[in-house]
Amino acid sequence: MHTIDCIVSAPGKAILHGEHAVVHGKVALAVSLNLRTFLKLQATSTSEVCINLPNINTFMSWDASALQQLLQDKTTNHRNLKELDSELVGRLRKLTGIEEGSTDASSMAVFAFLYMYLSIFAKSKALPSLTVTVWSELPTGAGLGSSAAYCASVAAALLSTQGALSSPLGPDGDTASWSGEELELINQWAFQGERIIHGNPSGVDNAVSTWGGILRYQSGKITPLQRVPTLRILLTNTRVPRSTKTLVAGVKDKINKFPSILNPVLESVDAVASTCEQTLMEMAKGSPTAEHYATLEELIDINQHHLNVMGVGHPSLDALCRVTLTRGLHSKLTGAGGGGCGITLLRPDTDSSVVQNTIQDLKDSGYECWETSIGVPGIQLHSPKSVKEEVMNVFNSY
Template sequence: MHVKDCILSAPGKAILHGEHAVVHGKVALAVSLNLRTYLKLKATNDGKVCINLPNINSFLCWDLTELKLLVSDPCGKKEEGSLLNAELVKRLREFLGITNGNLDTSSMATLAFLYIYISMFRSSELPSLTMTVWSELPTGAGLGSSAAFSVCLAAALLCASGTIATPLKESEHNARWCQEDLELINSWAFRGETIIHGNPSGVDNAVGTWGGMLRFLSGKIIPLSRVPLLRILLTNTKVPRSTKVLVAGVKDKINKFPTIMTPVLDSVDAISCTCEKVLSEMTSEPITGEHYKILEELVDINQHHLNVMGVGHPTLDTLCRVTLTRGLHSKLTGAGGGGCGITLLRPETSASVVQNTVKDLRDCGFDCWETSIGGPGVQQHSPHSVKEDILEILNQY
């Protein structure tokens, strides 16, 4: 089997509005984050399969003869549908020595890789290759790093197996797949996410696949066709939190004070819908200061609502206070209780204001980046279109 070398990437994700309310049947808006995970696939002829994850210092290789023993039906059809092959998962967990108490990032990433790799090929066709994955996204920060990884794996291995074609033409710098191929990439990425997380919503891998902005309501995910690219600051307070505990806390508060909390959830729903309407207007008419004023007001109102729900944190209060002294508006993104926040930047926000704000936030002990939201989903790159420092890392292995 001839495997083509390729480089591709997928974005992380942030929740713009609707976190926690979405659990209770309200609209959430998820957006792509222009911090990306990059994957380089290189065909080899040494009879080995290798995966290099320099972000987490994980470098693993296996002989093809080892992996062929894990394929139960060498002549069977490639896996169809969205359900996991539980028997293959079990064999791979035993092969990798993964117990229920050993669910670290490296083990789960490796399990997802081998599952998708083996599922894509019949035993006699397992190709020799090396895959290197490097990410601009911090792990465990609620920014969709595992989904971006799964999307990259799915796209690269679907191309390697010949199931879909590589879309990049010789004269192009970047290229994306057609809608049908993206749906297939997304379905395989969801399997990777299921292996890593157990019961994912599907939002993170959908954002990584399509990019832009997605509307999520009661399990239904709708990609929005046109959204403006918005500048933001992304801040990681580095305060660990349990999403499960925070979600349970919101539920308890709703049960205890239903007449108080139900209007809060309804208001968050209205914030998401109003934001969606404003962003749609920004793609069809000249963008004005009034558009940004409304977006800023929605950010402030939603942050107050999230505090009412009990998912705020003193570090997030600090983020909002520090950025407001510079005339900027912030809210938490994701589960809250620490974690990450986003700060909206207007187009006219000066470089000095951004630099000084980033310095102020880093002085608080936070990590902070200037980036954007609403960019493209998974895409293939020519080597010339990848940033030099990232290309250097990918080429080391």
């Protein structure tokens, strides 16, 4: 097998509308976030498999022939994408010492990599020697799809090396993506990685990282929206930790206690997501107008009030909304709430001084803040010259 060097990247994700209501069968709009995870795969002659994850101070290597022994049962279909190979999972747990239920980011990233590596190359005569280095702009544990971006990047790089994907990057090209069929294969493998890390994920995060843009999610059905506009936002991390599981349970309890009050709220959130979808489709058909942006801002405000009614607000998020509103900007939480992250819509004509002053205000409040965009492309293949200098410096140091 000829191992092909490659560089890929995948975006993170945010929820535009529909948090918590989606758990109860309503529509959610998930959007790709232009904070990306970058991966470089290099062929080596060391007979080793190495993974470097400098963001989380993780550096591991294994002898390829020793890993080959984990593929003992040649009759097992290690490339079955319907479910995880429980026998391989067990062998990897024994090799790594990672216990079931572990939530350690480093351990689970390594576990997911090894599972995909062994499964994708299971039918090869010999496992390839390679070094994978991953560097991400996404904070971990913030509900921004960092693990899905990682899994999509690993899947695309390994599948490219295995020969399952084409080489869409021309000799003079900077950035390219794959066909719809190839993206579906990447997405399926990324979902396997997400299963390793999270146990029972919805599949939304890896779909966003793979396809990009904006996805409509309802009752397990994922539908990419066509030709959606890219929107400028501020992304703010309040740095307040929260438990998604606890927050979801709290909303369920409130619905059970006050069904006549909360069920209409869920219906209203569903209507907000649908109205936002219609507005975005209108914007994609022609030139977006000030009225379109005014509608998006109103929907943001309405949904934030809904989320507070559900009990998933937090003083840190209230402060975020107040700070940005003083600058004429509209914000809402994204994800589980109870702290975590929020998004602030920026109109195309928002003055740069307003943006910079708002960012400074938020940093003065103790928050992290990035100016970025949503609705961006999904997994991509890059030439070295198209990758940011900061990222290449990291890659070149390994």
